[in-house]
Structure formats: structure tokens, C-alpha cells
Amino acid sequence: MLQVYNTMTRQMETFKSIEPNVVKMYVCGPTVYNYIHIGNARSAVAFDTIRRYLEFCGYRVDYISNFTDIGEKLARTATSQDISVAAVAAKYITYFTEDTAALNIEPATFHPRATDNIPDIIAFIEDLIAKGYAYESDGDVYFRARQFKAYGELSHQSLDRLEIGASERIADEETARKEDPIDFALWKGQKPGEVAWDSPWGAGSPGWHIECSVMAGKYLGDTIDIHGGGEDLAFPHHENEIAQSEAHTGQKFVNYWLHNGFVTIGRHDEKMSKSLGNFVSAHDALQKFDHQALRFFMSATHYRRPIQYTEAAIAEAQNEVQRFKIARANLLYRRKDSQAGADSLFTQLIADYRTKFMAAMDDDFNVQNGLAVIHEYVGAMNQYAVAKHVYLESIIDFVQQLEAFLLIFGVDLTTNESLDSYVADLIVKRDVARAHQDYATSDGIRDELARRGVVLEDTAQGTRWRLK
């Protein structure tokens, strides 16, 4: 039984999907005005890992993640790059797609864009006004936070505290248009030079939170199973989504709220963020590090815990991935002297490991405990790889289960490596030299191949090679 930690109740809860075998999942996506950074990528990785585990368990996951392609930030980028707002969005959506693909993050079932949903947003706001939850004020529309009685429940903030905080902030012109400082914008009237859409309240654009409520409802339904996002989104973004959606539908919006922890950087473990300016873009990191190592680095930490971004940690992740790859390759190498059939002892052992792995992961996606099981499993594989007699089907079973485990972490072990003929010839020449005990020649060839990144390993079954 899968248990998940629900931010709303601050407790572990048994996960039960609305529809059997289907999970409706919404994850807040990026505002596409820049490259995503490692922190953004971590969020995408965390929920991709969760999604992949749900799929591993047999669920179909309807996964929706938005692109926010409106707002001041896009406008600023458009001005500085002297291109249109639409071109800014197109450009950074392309980079997002490339970078997340490099991290082996599965594309969402659908990536809706705010600008494609303006009519739905307007209709949604009109309904909120009709129900008395929202009001128009000088071309803007605001949500009456106090009207929604559960406001503050997710972030466990008291309304009065929020009120004090809000009123302490500089009372700008926007605040002056609100009935209450904690009210938030659903629609903002057009400012000079901004992209705008016609609406019953004049030209303007949607507020930040409304798009997620609209698109989650439109593509997944009034009530969804899982809503994810970074923990910084709990307030005010998710709090506001709940207020809007539940005021609109009268239904519970989300059954399980999941929030991922931050990527930290620097001596003081500060949150990596665009506003602090201490970020590393995923694009740059991908130039510098092995893609699989980077992905594994981000998915091998529990999603709610912070991850400290250091090169040493990524290098360590690289070593760990290497261990999995070598174990797989070494066992596959035994196919050449294997017997047909399967060893029932190992069929059972593999099934037991799978059960053990799932027991670990069912505890709120406890990847560390899951990995401990995988390492134990790899130990069993390595022992089998040096057994006197091996069975072909058992080899395949071992390898396929490992591949399935690692795929949850976004690591694809099945990528094939090949040698060019020159290198292949050298390996044969070396084998001949070794057969004649001409070790000077054979070691010389081995050194040369090492310089070319090819590692040779002599085994009882022959000379095994792998790329470094």
C-alpha cells in the first residue's frame, strides 16, 4: 500500500486514486522566459520519478504540466532580446523540451499553455464573480480570500496573520483597488505595452494563479489525485488555486498535495533561485556533466529533502550509475556460455527483490531505501555473473528487472555501445599476443585503448570491453 505525505494534512496517508488504476496528476510548470535552472529541473525530476514509480506499480498516469507563457517576465525578456513575447515563449519552451529530454524526464501527457486557454479563464472568472467570490475593480478582478472559509488551510497560515503581513507591505496602487489586502488578482487590466486580451472587464491578462485552476479542471476534472510543485508554491500559489477551484466547483480540488524540497547551493546551503541570482541553468549543467549522472543525482534524494548542488555529489552519482551499468554488462557478457532455460531459484530471488523494493518505495517514495535494495540486488547479480553455470533466461530476468528499477530514476541502461573496427582489431591482436604470453605487446595495446577510453577486462570467458 502506497503511503504519501500530504502537505494539507501534514500526515502520511494511504494513497487511493479516484479511478482504479488511473492517477490524475498536475504539476506546476515553468514560466517560459528563460532557461530552467537546476532547481526547476529538480522539481520536474522529482515528479517524473514519482510518476514513473506509479507507472511501475501499474497505474496509468494522466500527467498535466503547464507552461506559463504570459506575464511581465516574458515581456521584459522580449524587450531585452528585441523579439515578440510569443517568440520568447516558443524559444524557451523549445529549450525546456530539450533540457528535460536530456534529463530523461517524460513529457507530460499534455503541456497546456495559458495563452491557449484565455476563454476558459474568462469564463471561470465570470463564474466566480457570479458566485460572489470575486469582484471587478477598475479593470482588475480580485478574489475575496476571506469569503473562502478554508483559506490558509494548506499553508496553515491564519488569515489575520496574513492580513498583518499583507498590510505591512507598501500599499501600492494595486492594494488600493482591493477590498482586503489579502485578496489576490484573477485578472489584471492592461498596462502600457503589455500583451492583452479582451474581456468583460476590458483589455487585460490573467492573474498568476488562475491558469492552473482552469487547466487542471479542464484537462483532469474537478477533483484530481495529486498536485505537485515546489514547496515555495504552497503559499500563495497553491492556496489560491484551492480557493478558486473549490469556490468554482464546490468540489474538493486535490486529494494529495505533494511538495518537493529545494536545490541549495553555496557555503550556506541557500535555495537556488532566479531572484537570488545563484542559479546554474540545466542547460549549462548538461554541457558539463554526464546526463544520466545529473538525472540520477537529482532523483536519488527523497523528493521532500533539499539537495545540495556540488560537483562532487554529481561525480558520486556518476560512479553509482557506472556500477549499475557494469553489473548489467558483466552479466550480459555471460550469455555466450549460458545454458538455455531459467534457474527457478533466481526467478524467485528476483521476484523477492522486486517486492522488497516496492515496500521501500511505497513509503512516500523513499528512494534511498529503494536504492539500498537495488544495491543488494546488484550484489546478487554480480555474484551470478561469476557463477560456474548460468542460465540465459535468468540472465535476462536479472538484467530486465535492473533496467526497470533504474528507469524509475530516469536512468536508461539499455543504450548500446559499439566499437569501431580499428579498436576491435586491436583487441583481437592483444588476445593473440596474450596467448603467446607476449605481455609487453598486450599491455601496450591495453594502454593505448585506455587512452581511447576503452577499458579491457580479462575474464575466464574471454576479453570484455567497456567504454569509460
Added chain:
RNA sequence: GGUGGUAUAGCCAAGUGGUAAGGCACGGGUCUGCAAAACCCUUAUCGUCGGUUCAAAUCCGAUUACCACCUCCA
């Protein structure tokens, strides 16, 4: 000020009452012509102080340090 989170070996990190998983690095060993890979062995009393208990990293209280949200942010 309000609300949360974190502190476990050189590093990363599990562990929610019964005498500290796992990984990386280090050292020793087996195997090997030598290597590599693999395998085996070796390394901590859990921020600090106090309390509850037969028994606590695990519960309670206090304290220190750091982080985050309360304002755009994954």
C-alpha cells in the same frame, strides 16, 4: 513576529523505543601474468543540556546553528 524544516561516520544518507541500512571515498585481502571488474573484511553512539523509560538517534522539555515560506520563485 507567525508557520514549517534540518542537524547521524571523511562525504552523501536510511533509521520514529530495544544496543546504528545502503552508497561513495580510504585501508587490508581474494581472484589476475599484471591490471580491471567483482567478491570478502575494516570505520560512527546519532548538534548541546536535562527528563521519561528496564531500554532513546528515536518520546518530552530546554538550548544552539542553519534553511525555507509569510512578496515573483520549482
